[in-house]
Amino acid sequence: xxxxxxxxxxxxxxxxxxxxxxxxxxxxxxxxxxxxxxxxxxxxxxxxxxxxxxxxxxxxxxxxxxxxxxxxxxxxxxxxxxxxxxxxxxxxxxxxxxxxxxxxxxxxxxxxxxxxxxxxxxxxxxxxxxxxxxxxxxxxxxxxxxxxxxxxxxxxxxxxxxxxxxxxxxxxxxxxxxxxxxxxxxxxxxxxxxxxxxxxxxxxxxxxxxxxxxxxxxxxxxxxxxxxxxxxxxxxxxxxxxxxxxxxxxxxxxxxxxxxxxxxxxxxxxxxxxxxxxxxxxxxxxxxxxxxxxxxxxxxxxxxxxxxxxxxxxxxxxxxxxxxxxxxxxxxxxxxxxxxxxxxxxxxxxxxxxxxxxxxxxxxxxxxxxxxxxxxxxxxxxxxxxxxxxxxxxxxxxxxxxxxxxxxxxxxxxxxxxxxxxxxxxxxxxxxxxxxxxxxxxxxxxxxxxxxxxxxxxxxxxxxxxx
Numbered sequence: 258x259x260x261x262x263x264x265x266x267x268x269x270x271x272x273x274x275x276x277x278x279x280x281x282x283x284x285x286x287x288x289x290x291x292x293x294x295x296x297x298x299x300x301x302x303x304x305x306x307x308x309x310x311x312x313x314x315x316x317x318x319x320x321x322x323x324x325x326x327x328x329x330x331x332x333x334x335x336x337x338x339x340x341x342x343x344x345x346x347x348x349x350x351x352x353x354x355x356x357x358x359x360x361x362x363x364x365x366x367x368x369x370x371x372x373x374x375x376x377x378x379x380x381x382x383x384x385x386x387x388x389x390x391x392x393x394x395x396x397x398x399x400x401x402x403x404x405x406x407x408x409x410x411x412x413x414x415x416x417x418x419x420x421x422x423x424x425x426x427x428x429x430x431x432x433x434x435x436x437x438x439x440x441x442x443x444x445x446x447x448x449x450x451x452x453x454x455x456x457x458x459x460x461x462x463x464x465x466x467x468x469x470x471x472x473x474x475x476x477x478x479x480x481x482x483x484x485x486x487x488x489x490x491x492x493x494x495x496x497x498x499x500x501x502x503x504x505x506x507x508x509x510x511x512x513x514x515x516x517x518x519x520x521x522x523x524x525x526x527x528x529x530x531x532x533x534x535x536x537x538x539x540x541x542x543x544x545x546x547x548x549x550x551x552x553x554x555x556x557x558x559x560x561x562x563x564x565x566x567x568x569x570x571x572x573x574x575x576x577x578x579x580x581x582x583x584x585x586x587x588x589x590x591x592x593x594x595x596x597x598x599x600x601x602x603x604x605x606x607x608x609x610x611x612x613x614x615x616x617x618x619x620x621x622x623x624x625x626x627x628x629x630x631x632x633x634x635x636x637x638x639x640x641x642x643x644x645x646x647x648x649x650x651x652x653x654x655x656x657x658x659x660x661x662x663x664x665x666x667x668x669x670x671x672x673x674x675x676x677x678x679x680x681x682x683x684x685x686x687x688x689x690x691x692x693x694x695x696x697x698x699x700x701x702x703x704x705x706x707x708x709x710x711x712x713x714x715x716x717x718x719x720x721x722x723x724x
Contacts (some may be wrong), residue, residue: 484554
């Protein structure tokens with residue numbers, strides 16, 4: 258079977274995860290639970306999905322779809338602790354004591370009919386400009402000197418009542434109806450927290466569970482550049498630096514006058530700096546900065562206008578700690594791009610981007626946890642660990658996945674050759690292939706279908722002549 262025995266690094270990862278789990282919570286994974294988890298991780302590696310049907314086919318029927326689904330739903334696996342325990346394991350193995358936190362959110366497209374999938378809603382499709390059904394995940398990422406790893410997530414969904422109110426309010430605005438005659442904004446529903454509230458939950462959870470990790474900065478995009486969020490996030494970790502983006506129409510105070518940040522930096526030219534991007538290479542950028550009172554935040558912030566070489570428009574950064582210098586803030590903010598790299602790897606190689614269609618909250622969250630556990634498992638691959646210990650650039654997830662797939666194939670062939678009667682075993686496997694890899698009729702080809710006559714009718718030739 259292609260997924261008969263887990264590869265050694267997967268088995269080692271789960272053994273160590275089980276030890277840390279027992280130390281932290283007093284709970285242990287049973288032998289069957291470890292075997293199931295290792296099978297699922299191997300299944301994601303080989304099929305790049307979280308799909309029981311594909312796992313069943315990859316095992317050539319050794320593990321049935323029903324049994325896999327039952328374990329996923331009914332087994333007493335401590336799902337609530339797995340991701341946090343895995344983070345602790347990696348921090349211990351790599352000797353990590355400090356890092357930086359990055360907050361971002363990612364959309365996952367779904368089909369038009371998503372009645373059973375948890376927290377799907379109509380969201381804007383950036384590629385087409387239209388609307389699609391999908392899920393939004395708010396993710397917390399820890400960036401350290403050695404590795405970048407996911408440490409927490411939440412599912413986001415806007416309040417349906419507020420969404421309906423916004424739609425109606427916009428309609429009435431177009432009709433030029435006065436605000437006092439329009440419906441009032443509904444009271445916030447605690448069952449639908451905002452992305453900023455979810456991000457704060459993730460930060461609090463990380464602080465509680467990994468209190469021994471020194472967090473140096475928190476970074477987020479413009480959506481999280483709200484005064485209240487930045488202050489609360491900073492205070493959670495003792496007043497650390499929080500860096501985000503500011504919209505160009507935000508008002509700042511210059512002297513006794515308020516003007517938007519774009520106009521302020523139009524009047525105050527920046528200087529050219531050589532900026533180090535993620536500690537890897539340098540680029541020239543035009544940078545202007547000032548410690549300004551930001552009206553929406555109700556206090557003074559460090560505001561920076563940044564424009565890289567070849568760009569025409571500025572972007573505006575905002576930071577809470579006024580004691581930093583401009584260049585350090587700009588270079589720290591470049592690390593935010595790492596979350597985009599993670600999202601790409603996660604969706605392309607770790608099963609979440611394809612067919613992760615488990616229904617309801619438990620199905621969706623557990624499927625996502627399995628996917629993130631695979632990301633952690635790859636970090637503890639023996640060859641990856643050697644690179645990290647020697648302070649060499651880590652291997653990509655894609656290259657690790659491809660090599661692991663070939664290792665699984667070679668292990669499968671090796672087990673086949675060790676059989677007493679390899680020929681008989683191969684014949685049995687051939688029968689399994691016929692059973693579990695059935696060919697399906699295609700709708701693309703017209704074989705066996707009626708195309709119609711597709712020819713002129715003799716009695717209607719006069720129509721053509723008259724025309």
